[in-house]
Amino acid sequence: MKKLSKTLRSTLSTYALIIIAFIVVQVLMGADLISNSLQGQLVPICAYVCLAVSLNLVVGISGELSLGHAGFMSVGAFTGVIVAACLARAGVEAELVLFVVSAVAGALVAGIVGLLVGIPVMRLRGDYLAIVTLAFGEIIKNLLNNFYIGVDNAGLHFSMQNSSSLGMEQGTIIVNGPQGAVGIDKISTFVGGVVLVLITVAVVLNLMHSRSGRAIMAVRDNRIAAESVGINVTKYRLMAFAVASALAGAAGVLYAMNYSTIIPSQFDFNTSILILVYVVLGGMGNIRGSIIAAAFLTVLPELLRAINDYRMLIYAVVLILVMVVPNLKAYQRLVDMVRVRILKRDAAEQAPAAAEGGEGHE
Amino acid sequence: MSKLTDFGKARRETTKMVPVPSHSIMPERDLGQAPALECLHLGIDFGGLKAVDDFNITVGKTEICGLIGPNGAGKTTVFNLLTKVYQPTRGTIMVDGQDTAGMSPARVNQLGVARTFQNIRLFDTLTVEENVRIGLHNQVKSGMVSDILRLPRFWKAERDFHEKALWYLDIFDMAKYADWTAGSLPYGAQRRLEIVRALATGPKLLLLDEPAAGMNPSETAELMENIVKIRNMFNIAIMLIEHDMNLVMNICEGICVLNFGKIIAKGTPEEIQQNPQVIEAYLGAGAHQGEKGGEAA
Ligand SMILES: Nc1ncnc2c1ncn2[C@@H]1O[C@H](COP(=O)(O)OP(=O)(O)OP(=O)(O)O)[C@@H](O)[C@H]1O
Ligand SMILES: [Mg+2]
Numbered sequence: 001m002k003k004l005s006k007t008l009r010s011t012l013s014t015y016a017l018i019i020i021a022f023i024v025v026q027v028l029m030g031a032d033l034i035s036n037s038l039q040g041q042l043v044p045i046c047a048y049v050c051l052a053v054s055l056n057l058v059v060g061i062s063g064e065l066s067l068g069h070a071g072f073m074s075v076g077a078f079t080g081v082i083v084a085a086c087l088a089r090a091g092v093e094a095e096l097v098l099f100v101v102s103a104v105a106g107a108l109v110a111g112i113v114g115l116l117v118g119i120p121v122m123r124l125r126g127d128y129l130a131i132v133t134l135a136f137g138e139i140i141k142n143l144l145n146n147f148y149i150g151v152d153n154a155g156l157h158f159s160m161q162n163s164s165s166l167g168m169e170q171g172t173i174i175v176n177g178p179q180g181a182v183g184i185d186k187i188s189t190f191v192g193g194v195v196l197v198l199i200t201v202a203v204v205l206n207l208m209h210s211r212s213g214r215a216i217m218a219v220r221d222n223r224i225a226a227e228s229v230g231i232n233v234t235k236y237r238l239m240a241f242a243v244a245s246a247l248a249g250a251a252g253v254l255y256a257m258n259y260s261t262i263i264p265s266q267f268d269f270n271t272s273i274l275i276l277v278y279v280v281l282g283g284m285g286n287i288r289g290s291i292i293a294a295a296f297l298t299v300l301p302e303l304l305r306a307i308n309d310y311r312m313l314i315y316a317v318v319l320i321l322v323m324v325v326p327n328l329k330a331y332q333r334l335v336d337m338v339r340v341r342i343l344k345r346d347a348a349e350q351a352p353a354a355a356e357g358g359e360g361h362e
Numbered sequence: 363m364s365k366l367t368d369f370g371k372a373r374r375e376t377t378k379m380v381p382v383p384s385h386s387i388m389p390e391r392d393l394g395q396a397p398a399l400e401c402l403h404l405g406i407d408f409g410g411l412k413a414v415d416d417f418n419i420t421v422g423k424t425e426i427c428g429l430i431g432p433n434g435a436g437k438t439t440v441f442n443l444l445t446k447v448y449q450p451t452r453g454t455i456m457v458d459g460q461d462t463a464g465m466s467p468a469r470v471n472q473l474g475v476a477r478t479f480q481n482i483r484l485f486d487t488l489t490v491e492e493n494v495r496i497g498l499h500n501q502v503k504s505g506m507v508s509d510i511l512r513l514p515r516f517w518k519a520e521r522d523f524h525e526k527a528l529w530y531l532d533i534f535d536m537a538k539y540a541d542w543t544a545g546s547l548p549y550g551a552q553r554r555l556e557i558v559r560a561l562a563t564g565p566k567l568l569l570l571d572e573p574a575a576g577m578n579p580s581e582t583a584e585l586m587e588n589i590v591k592i593r594n595m596f597n598i599a600i601m602l603i604e605h606d607m608n609l610v611m612n613i614c615e616g617i618c619v620l621n622f623g624k625i626i627a628k629g630t631p632e633e634i635q636q637n638p639q640v641i642e643a644y645l646g647a648g649a650h651q652g653e654k655g656g657e658a659a
Contacts, residue, residue, distance in 0.1 A: 006541075203510050210509035211499065211519055218485050218496045225483035228445055229563050230471035230500045239506055 011205050014288045018201065021295070022194045038302045045298045046193025047073075047255035050200040052278035052294035053287055054247035057204050059276065060285035061213070062240035063220030068117075068133030069248050069275050071140040074267030075113050076106030076249025077256035078144060081181040082156075084257070085174045088185060089151055095187040103196070103253045110249020114242040122237045129241075137272055144264035149175040180263030181256065188257035196254050197291070200247050204287060207243065216240045277319070369586060369612040370631070377615045379630050382420050386628055389615050392422025396459035398474075398567045398599030399444070404453030405623075406443055413439045414623045417453065421567070421616070426593055427601045428614035428631075432643065436623040437603045438480055441569050445477050446470050458566050472500055474566035478556040478573060480603070486545035490536065490555055493544050494527040497562030501526065530562045533595070534588060550581045554588075561592060568592075570602040574609055582606060586613050611635065619643070 025042065028034050051069060058066045080102035087098055121132045148159040152171025159165045163173050175181050207213045215236045218226040227233055256262045278297060282289030297319075304314055325331050378390040388397060397420045404417040414436045421427045429437050442448045444455060446467045455462045457473050465473070485493050504519035531537040534554045539547060544555060553573055560568055573589070574582045586609055593600050604610050610617065611631045619627040619634060621643045627634055634640055 206510050206512060207506070210516060211495075211502065211504050211523070212506045212509045214488070214492055214496050215499055217488060218499075221485040221487055222483045224447060224467075225479065225485065226496070227447075227467035228471060228477055228479075228483075229497045229559060230468050231496070232466075232468050243506075243510075 007209055010288070011209070014201060014205065014291070015198070017288060017291065018194065018197055025190070035302075035305075037305065038299070041298060041302055042190040043188045043193045043258040044255060045295050046190070046197050047251045047258075048275065048278065048294045048298050049197050049291050050251035050254065051248055051275045052282065052290040053197075053200050053204055054244040054251065055275050056279045056282070056285065056287060056290045057207070057240050057244040057247075059279050060283070060290075061204075061208055061220065062216050062237060064237065064241070065127060065130040066133045066241070066244075067130050067269070067272050067276070068135075068137030068140075069244075070267040070269070070271035071133070071137035072110045072114060072245040072248035073252035073255065073271070074140060074144060074264060076110040076252030077262055077267070078147075078175060078181060078252075078264075079109040079249065080106035080253030081184050081256050081262070082149060082174050084185060084187070085172065085183075086151055086156065089172070095185075098185065099187050099192055099253075099257065102257070103250045106253035107246040107250040110252065111242050111246030114245025115238065117245075118238045118241040122234045122241070133272075134269070137267075137269055141264050141268055144175070144180075145178045147175050148173070148177055178263065178265075180261055180266075182261050184256060184260050184262065186258060186260060188254050193254055196250060200251070201287060201291070203243065203247060207240075208287075212236065212239060281319075369590065373613065373615060374632075377630075379616060386418065386420035387616055387630070388420055388422035389425050392424055395423045397421055397456075398423050398425070398458060399601070400454075400456040401444075402454040402456075404440075404443060404450055404455060406439060406448055406451045412623050414443065414620075417620075417623075417625060419618055419625070419628070421599050421601055423566075423599055424593060424597050425599050425616060426589065426614050427599070428610040428617040429601060429603045429620060430605075430607075430610055430617060431620035435620040437620055438571055439623075440620070441477055441571055441603065444470075444569060445475055471563055471565075474564075475569065476560035476563045476565035476567075477569035478553070478560055478571055480571040480575070482552050482556060484544040484552055484555060484559075486543070488544060489540065490531070490542050490544055490547065491524070491527050491540040493555060493559050494530055494562050495523045497530075497559035498523055498526055499563075501562065501564055526562070530558050533561070533592065534558055550577045553577065554585075557588075557592075561596070565598060567599045567601065570600065570604075572603055572605065574604055574606045582609060585609070589613055 025034070029039065051073060055066065055069045058064055058069075083105040084098050084102040087101060092098055117132065117136050118129075121129050146160050148161070148163045148166055150157045150163070150166045150168050150171045150173040152168040154168075157166040157168050157171065163176050166173070173182065208217070215226070215231045216239065218229070218231055219233050219236050223233060252267070275294075278294040279290055281297070282291070282293035300318065301312070301315055304310070307314070379387040380390050380393065382388050382393070382397075399419065399421040401417050401419045405415045406413055417440060419427075429440060431437055439448070443450050446462070446465055446469075457470065457475055460473060462470055462473065485496060488496070502519050502522045504515050507513070508515040528537050528540065531540060534557065536551065536554060536558065539551060539555075544552065547555060553576070557568075557570065557573065570589070574585055577585060589600060589602070590613055592598070602610075602614070614631060617629065617631055617634045618625055619637075619640050626643055627637045627640045629637070
C-alpha cells in the first residue's frame with residue numbers, strides 16, 4: 001500500500017504528537033529546564049487532556065451537549081481514592097497495582113453512573129442532556145459534601161451525618177464530608193498520566209473509526225436518516241455517553257491521586273465548562289485539537305506566572321482571540337487560500353492513484 | 363428517448379394486473395405470496411387536518427408501484443407513516459405479512475422497509491463509502507468491545523464493510539466517488555447515494571421519494587433503467603413518489619393517486635391516464651402532453 005488512508009494518517013499523527021510531547025518534556029526535565037510549579041502541573045495536564053478527549057466523544061462525535069463532565073470526574077476520583085485506601089489497608093503496597101486497580105474501579109463506577117443518568121434522558125428526543133447533566137453535576141457535588149466514609153478492620157463504614165457517627169475503632173477516615181478525601185497516597189505519575197492519555201485517545205479513536213462509531217456519527221449527522229437505516233438511536237447515544245463517562249472517571253482518579261486532599265467542590269460547574277472550552281477551542285470531533293487545547297490552556301497560566309500581575313488578563317485575551325479570530329472574514333479567506341493550495345497539491349497526488357481505481361481502505 | 367417508450371411497452375406486455383381482496387391490484391406473478399406491503403384504513407391527523415385518511419393499498423412482492431398526486435396531497439406523509447417517522451392515528455400497516463403496530467423506525471427498517479428522502483438526508487460530513495457502510499449496519503456485525511479493542515472480529519467486519527459497500531456502489535457506478543465527502547457530491551449523485559444506502563440495508567420494500575427531482579433528462583433516463591434493474595436484481599418491491607409523469611407511466615406497474623390525503627384512483631398506468639377524476643384533479647393537460655412526447659420520441 002503506497003499511500004496511507006487519510007484517517008490512518010491523522011490517527012498516527014495524533015499518537016505521534018502525544019509521544020513526542022512526552023519525550024520533549026522528559027528531555028527538558030532532564031536538563032532541569034522545567035520549573036517546579038510546572039512540574040506539578042504535568043499530571044493535571046494529562047488529566048485535563050483525557051477529560052477533553054472524552055468529552056469530545058459526547059459533544060463532538062455524538063453531538064450532544066453535556067455540562068456535567070466534572071461530575072463523572074469526581075465520581076471516578078472518589079471511587080478511586082476509596083478503593084486505593086481499602087487496598088492499602090489490606091496490605092497492597094505496589095503503587096502500580098494500586099493505581100491501575102483504582103483507575104479501573106473509578107472508570108467502571110463512573111461508566112455505570114453515566115448509564116444510569118443517560119438511560120432516562122436518551123429516550124427523549126431533543127436536547128435534554130444539557131439540563132440533566134448540569135443538574136447531575138450539582139447533585140453529585142452536594143451529595144459528596146455529605147458523605148463520610150471510613151475504613152477499619154471491620155470493613156467500610158458510611159454515614160451522612162458526621163465523621164464521629166461512623167462508629168469505627170482505630171479506623172482511617174477516607175472521605176470527610178466537605179473537607180473531601182483526605183490522606184490520599186500521591187501515586188499518580190507523569191508516565192502514568194501519559195499512558196492514560198494514550199489509552200483514552202485509543203478508545204475514542206478506535207470507537208470513532210468502527211461500526212459503532214459510524215452509527216454514533218450517523219445519529220449526530222441526521223437522526224431520521226440513521227433510524228431509517230435501522231440504527232437504534234438510543235443505544236448509540238447512550239454508548240457514547242457511557243464510554244465518555246467512564247473515561248472521565250479514570251481521568252478523575254489520575255487527578256485525585258496527584259494530591260493529598262481533594263474536595264467535592266473542585267469538581268463543579270466551572271470545571272465542566274473549562275473542559276467544554278477545551279473541546280470547543282480544539283474543534284468539535286477533533287481529538288488532536290482537544291489534546292492541544294487542553295494542554296496549552298492548562299500550561300498557559302503557569303508560563304505567564306513570570307508576569308504575574310497580568311497573567312489572568314493575558315489568559316483571558318488569548319481565550320477571546322482564539323474564539324473570535326476563526327470567525328473573522330479576513331482569517332477565513334486566508335485559511336481558504338491555504339486550503340485551496342493544499343487541495344491542489346493533494347489532488348495532483350491523488351489523480352494517478354484514483355485512476356488505478358479501488359484503493360484499499362485502512 | 364426510445365429506451366423510455368420501450369419500458370412502457372415491455373411492462374404492458376409482461377405485467378398483468380389482477381384485483382386482490384383489499385380492493386387493490388397487483389401483478390399476477392406476485393399472487394399467492396404475502397404482499398410486500400398492505401395498508402388498511404391507514405390515516406393520520408395533524409391537529410384538525412386529516413393529512414392522510416382511509417389509505418388502503420396492496421403492493422406485490424416484486425411490484426413497482428407509483429404514488430402520485432398534487433403538491434401537499436400527503437404522499438410524503440404516507441412514507442413517513444410506513445417508516446414510523448410518524449405513528450399513525452388509525453389503521454394497520456402490514457410489511458411482508460407482519461403487523462408493524464408500535465414499532466420504531468429502526469425496527470421497521472430491520473423488518474425490510476428502506477427509504478430515500480424528498481429533501482436529501484445524507485450523513486454529510488462522512489464519506490460516500492461510510493454512508494453506505496452505515497446502511498450496512500445490520501448486515502455486518504461487530505460489537506463495541508471488539509471495536510474498541512480491535513479484536514479479529516472488528517477487522518473481519520471492516521473487510522466485509524469495505525467489500526460490500528463497494529459492491530453496492532458499483533450498481534450505480536459510484537465506486538469512483540467512494541472517498542468523497544457525501545455533502546460535496548453533485549445533486550444527482552447524492553440522490554443515487556441515498557438509494558444505494560437504502561439498498562444496503564437489504565430491504566424487501568424500497569420507498570423512493572421523488573428520486574428524479576432535480577435530475578436532468580439523461581440522468582432521469584438512467585435512473586429509470588436503474589430502478590428496473592435493482593427490482594430485477596434483488597426481487598424487491600419498489601414504491602415511488604414522482605412528479606415526472608414520463609417516469610411514472612413507463613416503469614410503474616400499478617399507480618395510486620392521492621388528493622387531499624385520500625386515494626382517488628388506483629390502477630394500471632393506462633387506467634390512470636384515462637380516469638376523468640384523475641385528469642381533473644391532477645394530470646390535466648400534462649398527461650396528454652407527456653403521452654405525445656413519448657410517441658414523438
Ligand atoms: N409534521 C406535520 N405537521 C403538520 N402538518 C403536516 C406535517 N407534515 C405534513 N403536513 C401537512 O400534510 C399535508 C401533506 O404533506 P406532504 O408533505 O405529505 O405532501 P406531499 O404530497 O409529499 O407534497 P409534495 O408533492 O409537495 O412533496 C400538507 O398539507 C402538509 O402541510
Ligand atoms: Mg412530498
